[in-house]
Amino acid sequence: MNVRDRLIEAIEQALHDLNVDFSLQKIHLERPANTDHGDWSTNIALATAKNLNRNPRDLASEIAATLEQQSPDFVEEIQIAGPGFINFKLNDAWLHEVLVQVVTAGTDSWAAHNVGENQRVIVEFVSANPTGPLHAGHGRGACFGDSVARLYQKCGYSVQRDFYINDRGAQMRLYVESLSARASNAEVPEGGYHGEYVREWAAEMPSDADPFEWGYQRALRSHRETLEALNIHFDNWFSEKSMVDSGAIESTLTDLQEARAVFESDGAVWLQSTQWGDDKDRVLVKSDGEYTYLLPDIAYHRDKFERADLLVNVWGADHHGYITRMHAAMSALKHKPEDLQIAITQMVRLQRDGEEVKISKRTGDIVELSEVIQEVGSDAARFTYLLLSVDSSQNFDLELVAQQVNENPVFYVQYAHARIHSIMKKADQEGVTLPPVEKVNLSLLNNPRELAILRALQELPETVLRSTQEIAPHRITNWARDFASLFHSFYHDCRIIGEDIDTELTEARLWLVEASRVGLVVSLDLLGVSAPKEMWREDENGESNG
RNA sequence: GCCCCUGUAGCUCAGCUGGAUAGAGCAACGGACUUCUAAUCCGUAGGCCGCAGGUUCGAAUCCUGCCGGGGGCGCCA
Numbered sequence A: 001m002n003v004r005d006r007l008i009e010a011i012e013q014a015l016h017d018l019n020v021d022f023s024l025q026k027i028h029l030e031r032p033a034n035t036d037h038g039d040w041s042t043n044i045a046l047a048t049a050k051n052l053n054r055n056p057r058d059l060a061s062e063i064a065a066t067l068e069q070q071s072p073d074f075v076e077e078i079q080i081a082g083p084g085f086i087n088f089k090l091n092d093a094w095l096h097e098v099l100v101q102v103v104t105a106g107t108d109s110w111a112a113h114n115v116g117e118n119q120r121v122i123v124e125f126v127s128a129n130p131t132g133p134l135h136a137g138h139g140r141g142a143c144f145g146d147s148v149a150r151l152y153q154k155c156g157y158s159v160q161r162d163f164y165i166n167d168r169g170a171q172m173r174l175y176v177e178s179l180s181a182r183a184s185n186a187e188v189p190e191g192g193y194h195g196e197y198v199r200e201w202a203a204e205m206p207s208d209a210d211p212f213e214w215g216y217q218r219a220l221r222s223h224r225e226t227l228e229a230l231n232i233h234f235d236n237w238f239s240e241k242s243m244v245d246s247g248a249i250e251s252t253l254t255d256l257q258e259a260r261a262v263f264e265s266d267g268a269v270w271l272q273s274t275q276w277g278d279d280k281d282r283v284l285v286k287s288d289g290e291y292t293y294l295l296p297d298i299a300y301h302r303d304k305f306e307r308a309d310l311l312v313n314v315w316g317a318d319h320h321g322y323i324t325r326m327h328a329a330m331s332a333l334k335h336k337p338e339d340l341q342i343a344i345t346q347m348v349r350l351q352r353d354g355e356e357v358k359i360s361k362r363t364g365d366i367v368e369l370s371e372v373i374q375e376v377g378s379d380a381a382r383f384t385y386l387l388l389s390v391d392s393s394q395n396f397d398l399e400l401v402a403q404q405v406n407e408n409p410v411f412y413v414q415y416a417h418a419r420i421h422s423i424m425k426k427a428d429q430e431g432v433t434l435p436p437v438e439k440v441n442l443s444l445l446n447n448p449r450e451l452a453i454l455r456a457l458q459e460l461p462e463t464v465l466r467s468t469q470e471i472a473p474h475r476i477t478n479w480a481r482d483f484a485s486l487f488h489s490f491y492h493d494c495r496i497i498g499e500d501i502d503t504e505l506t507e508a509r510l511w512l513v514e515a516s517r518v519g520l521v522v523s524l525d526l527l528g529v530s531a532p533k534e535m536w537r538e539d540e541n542g543e544s545n546g
Numbered sequence B: 001g002c003c004c005c006u007g008u009a010g011c012u013c014a015g016c017u018g019g020a021u022a023g024a025g026c027a028a029c030g031g032a033c034u035u036c037u038a039a040u041c042c043g044u045a046g047g048c049c050g051c052a053g054g055u056u057c058g059a060a061u062c063c064u065g066c067c068g069g070g071g072g073c074g075c076c077a
Helices: A003-017 A044-052 A056-069 A093-109 A136-154 A170-183 A196-204 A211-229 A240-246 A248-258 A294-307 A317-332 A369-376 A378-385 A398-402 A409-429 A448-469 A474-493 A503-527
Strands: A040-042 A075-081 A085-090 A120-124 A158-165 A236-239 A262-265 A268-271 A282-285 A310-316 A340-345 A348-352 A394-397
Touching: A003 A040, A003 A044, A003 A056, A003 A085, A044 A056, A044 A085, A056 A075, A056 A085, A085 A093, A093 A448, A093 A503, A120 A136, A120 A294, A136 A158, A136 A310, A136 A340, A136 A348, A136 A369, A136 A378, A136 A448, A136 A503, A158 A294, A170 A196, A170 A211, A196 A211, A211 A369, A236 A240, A240 A248, A240 A294, A248 A262, A248 A282, A248 A294, A268 A317, A282 A294, A294 A310, A294 A317, A310 A317, A317 A340, A348 A398, A369 A378, A369 A398, A378 A394, A378 A398, A378 A409, A394 A398, A409 A474, A409 A503, A448 A474, A448 A503, A474 A503
Parallel strands: A120 A158, A120 A310, A158 A236, A310 A340, A348 A394
Antiparallel strands: A040 A085, A075 A085, A262 A268, A268 A282
């Protein structure tokens, strides 16, 4: 049992002994921001005092006194502070235990959880129309979705990544017509696609090719290549058209009819989504007999629920209005709305040197995602996309993100990892043999820099869990950046290898370095960012000075 | 008009399942290389947390209203 759970248990016991009813309260144990307030703190006295009609500080004192009597050996001091907080100062040994736990778990297991219990999750993201290249905005959804999938995996879920392809309907038709028109030097149809890429692709298209099939494959290849450049791989590319052929769309409609969720009016078939809180009913089949986008999408979600227990969708801000109707449709099909989680990503504005970039210099169109990756690199693109909460709109400055400068945190974090490998290499060169961690005197690690690293590592599992629950990978990005900072400070203050460093201390610090490596690798992996073993800055002449 | 996101240091943003003195990066200023990579570190300065009420022992955080920014409100996808 870890320290936190043991503390909670001790508190519960104390409350029990005092006959304090805390059934309404969960015992909240947190690490105070200010280390003067101890290693752990609880507000339980504040939270329960009111119902008991007691003074919180008095209650806190009683709880503390009871705790003192049965206090676990690792507790060094218990203090009452402020309006009634109970603060625990722990022996540093608890952090040395953390070190052992981290290196024992290693990069595969540290911060991993079982909460998923192998439940199946489908994360659906990007799902761009196969009518043209991905643009910079798709990049955010792509990196976010992939990182969310990694988080679910880390939490013990069985994860699949889905890409839904709208390969039928009006948009697809217009795209194919535009492609054919360009191929034969005809006019692009009304409402068609005018982008430069249509010209380029039309020029590639063999004269005997079927424009629909060829155009579809060409767009898909473009998506796939761009996503692979970000190291994003989908398990399923799910075709909308395939559901027409398989009859899945028709049987979905039947299911909805049997659920009494649809009605006919004005020659159209409607989903009575107002039954489930929508502000109006929605058309499923138009009066001309065509499906709207909604019905195939419902059929697709029905299919996903056959393959998974939990669905996570990543949608752009322009789709937020569809959440209610999709939840309504799932409710009609007897699924729990909370089993369909929908994350909305806000807009991305591309900039260069602070100026908004609307148009690609190369194509004259919207800037393609592939151009962004080419300009800044995959690691910087991913880290930057994942730096902010997706609830905030993002200014993505190409100039800044491409630069290997201080303002760009991705290199700062990666550099911490590179430094670790430098240390390992040095240790190797110096012929240091590192004994197993149980044989090393970890109590020598008492420098505030060293202890700060262990505190942060201790927090990573909880950060991972929260990131997953909140579908918020930016928490990991921020953890990684803060952690890199702690590591750089430690590195600066604590020499690890040298003639004037005691062998025992070298050993303890090397294990701390290894634990740090675990933390960095775990967090970078959740972000899909590489952990390089070496990094050399290029000088002005573009030459490596390493 | 209705719905969603958002407003925190000069800039970009964390913090928002209520907690103690509101944090980080960058920019500014001042320091630190004989070292395992100075792509680093240390320090200083910088705040009516959009505004006004409310709930609470306690509000950046929750509720209501208002103001500003972005997005969405089709038998389009």
